[in-house]
Amino acid sequence: MACPTRKPRPSATLAVALASRARKTKSDFGTPYRGHEGQWSWLAHRVTGVAIILFLFAHVVDTAVVGWGPEAYNRVVSVYENPTVRLLELGLVAAVISHALNGLKIMLIDFFPSLTSRIRLLGFATLGLFIAAMIPISWIMIGQIVELMREG
Amino acid sequence: MATTTEPREASAGTHRPVGAGRERPVGGFELWAWLFMRISGLILLVLAVGHVLIMHVVDEGVGRVDFGFVSVRWQSPFWRTWDWAMLVLALLHGINGLRAIILDYVRPPGVRLAANMLFYVIGFLLFVLGTVTVFTFDPTKWPGYVPLT
Numbered sequence: 382m383a384c385p386t387r388k389p390r391p392s393a394t395l396a397v398a399l400a401s402r403a404r405k406t407k408s409d410f411g412t413p414y415r416g417h418e419g420q421w422s423w424l425a426h427r428v429t430g431v432a433i434i435l436f437l438f439a440h441v442v443d444t445a446v447v448g449w450g451p452e453a454y455n456r457v458v459s460v461y462e463n464p465t466v467r468l469l470e471l472g473l474v475a476a477v478i479s480h481a482l483n484g485l486k487i488m489l490i491d492f493f494p495s496l497t498s499r500i501r502l503l504g505f506a507t508l509g510l511f512i513a514a515m516i517p518i519s520w521i522m523i524g525q526i527v528e529l530m531r532e533g
Numbered sequence: 534m535a536t537t538t539e540p541r542e543a544s545a546g547t548h549r550p551v552g553a554g555r556e557r558p559v560g561g562f563e564l565w566a567w568l569f570m571r572i573s574g575l576i577l578l579v580l581a582v583g584h585v586l587i588m589h590v591v592d593e594g595v596g597r598v599d600f601g602f603v604s605v606r607w608q609s610p611f612w613r614t615w616d617w618a619m620l621v622l623a624l625l626h627g628i629n630g631l632r633a634i635i636l637d638y639v640r641p642p643g644v645r646l647a648a649n650m651l652f653y654v655i656g657f658l659l660f661v662l663g664t665v666t667v668f669t670f671d672p673t674k675w676p677g678y679v680p681l682t
Contacts, residue, residue: 427634434627441620441659445666450675451600461595470589477585484574491557491571518590525594 418504426483429476436473467526471519478514482507566629573626580619604672613667620663628656 447454460466486507489496496503558564589595606612631652639645672678 430627430630431634434623434631437623437627438655438659441663441666445662447600447603448666448670451678454600454603458595458598461598467595470595474585474589477581481574481578481582485578488571488575518586521590522594525596529596 418501422483422486422504422507425479426487429480429483432476433473433480462529464526464530467522467529471522471526474518474522475515478518479511482511482514570626570629573622577619577622577626580615581623584615584619600672600678603670604678607667607670607672617664617667620667621660624656624660624663628652 443457446457461470486503489503490500558567588598607616632649635645635648635652639648
């Protein structure tokens with residue numbers, strides 16, 4: 382016996398695939414949340430989480446340089462005297478705040494299951510809070526970047 | 534330490550509505566990990582968001598951070614404790630998050646174990662380095678250097 386499970390003919394496979402496809406909407410493909418907005422907050426939570434932990438790996442090392450004295454540490458923190466690094470820093474702050482607010486939303490749903498019916502509202506409230514927080518923060522941090530560029 | 538190469542089990546029978554995310558694990562290590570993520574997340578909400586706002590936003594932001602700033606700040610046991618607690622919780626929270634992601638995307642058991650181990654080792658080394666940094670820092674080792682108080 383060469384092949385224990387006989388392969389269906391290609392035409393039959395195609396027919397099954399087409400019939401299955403016809404029953405699905407576009408958002409049924411490959412999304413565990415079936416196209417729900419939660420899919421996007423899930424993705425954002427992962428991306429910001431990975432970004433934050435990778436920054437933390439570097440940040441523990443750069444902070445450890447403080448044990449080598451003022452000259453070494455001040456040279457390390459002078460990387461922040463660069464507008465591009467400062468923009469990345471704004472991204473880091475945004476990542477932390479977004480991850481924190483979305484984490485709070487996850488906890489609300491996990492510990493108060495009755496809120497699950499209001500999940501869309503909670504998702505948009507989280508997004509609204511994030512934007513509301515980022516407006517003054519961006520204003521302040523971009524102001525610092527402009528100041529830095531003026532100093533030259 | 535969780536070196537499992539199998540995805541966690543979700544509780545059977547209950548069906549969460551669309552958009553509510555994954556189900557709570559049924560028990561064992563995974564349930565404790567699930568609970569730890571939420572408790573540490575809640576504490577980090579204060580520690581990490583507070584840290585980011587203090588160090589990167591208010592009062593000239595990171596522009597004022599230098600050796601003198603750290604010397605003054607770490608005169609206070611409060612900030613040393615804050616920074617050390619944040620270090621420990623953030624490393625555990627972040628590396629457990631990486632473990633969840635590795636379980637999702639890395640399929641071959643050997644590679645999965647290797648990837649997890651890599652981050653456990655990095656995490657442990659950074660925990661040691663960070664702990665030594667926070668608790669042994671002593672600006673008086675540089676006598677010519679007088680921090681502004």
